Amino acid sequence: MASFKATLQVADLIFTNWEISDLKQPDNRARKQQFSNYVVGFVMRVGPCVATLLHALLYTLKLRSIYPRARGEQGCAHRLFVVSLLVAARYLNDRQLLIKPNHSTWSTLSGVFTSSELYRMEVEFVTFLKGKLHLGHSEIERNVEELFFEEDGEMGMIVPGSIDWLELISVKSKGQKEILDLEESIVPTE
Secondary structure, eight states: OOOHHHHHHHHHHHHHHHTOSOOOSHHHHHHHHHHHHHHHHHHHHHOOOHHHHHHHHHHHHHHHHHSTTOOOOTTHHHHHHHHHHHHHHHHHTOTTOSSOOOHHHHHHHHSSOOHHHHHHHHHHHHHHTTTOOOOOHHHHHHHHHHHHOEEETTTEEEOOSOHHHHHHHTTTTTOOHHHHHHHHHOOOOO
């Protein structure tokens, strides 16, 4: 299962990319905290692995790059998080999930969305991504570097955060057979 710190990083990136980038207002900080709490609770109930969580995040960022001027209304971060995690879990067939990605169960766990809403959101999300759910190794590596690495003049690249991200990113330096095997076993949907 993805770590607490990795989950918070994902929540922060989704919220600031889709809802509010100015967190100086107390209301905005409170909404961000409420969203982070929701994401952590949902991840604890569903139990995705770090690769699934990363794919969910990258799907939302891919959506942002396709529609750079789109602005979400209040609550869209919740929708994007749940549906991106659902799509990532289905696409990767995450065997570590505590709860399998079906609409009725995830509806209950979300506490917000009905089964029919989740189905509609999933169809819309995949449509807006133009059905391109495959994330290649180089695309994952590039995004991970941009999002989670900092340049340190003396030490080279460093990454703040969780050991989960470090394990996932270790593909970059020494290769990790599980992730490479996973990538080879996934057939692109293009």
